[in-house]
């Protein structure tokens with residue numbers, strides 16, 4: 699076998715195991731070089747970033763963030779759902795964040811599905827999901843709506859510094875979206 703001929707045992711485990719096995723393996727390496735940074739749970743920059751879960755968006759690298767700097771809340775689309783408001787409420791009220799940054803991106807998977815997704819699910823499994831799909835076709839407009847949802851939430855303490863962006867997955871650049879006036 700060519701793999702065993704030139705691969706150490708760890709690489710062999712990577713090819714044989716599941717993807718999760720591979721992640722756990724990487725964690726052992728990470729922990730071996732890790733030292734306790736001695737931080738508490740409050741983000742140093744007092745900012746929460748809400749972003750799409752897209753695999754092409756490396757939030758820490760793209761925004762120059764370091765360990766401990768921010769809260770990151772991610773879901774499909776980077777949509778401001780009730781659960782995102784839950785996280786932001788805890789982030790602000792219990793852990794001291796003040797600013798909110800919202801990030802959608804170009805070429806998002808959310809643009810290729812519609813609310814029909816929910817009905818198809820219902821037809822398939824016999825149960826309608828309680829959640830909305832929150833699909834959108836215009837990222838700029840959805841960022842504006844997300845900003846509005848954050849700004850008008852009665853649960854948040856700080857809604858004066860809420861900014862929204864679209865990240866271009868081909869250039870790595872953020873483009874700011876101005877709120878609806």
Ligand SMILES: [Zn+2]
Nearest residue numbers: 750752806807
């Ligand atoms: Zn996306």
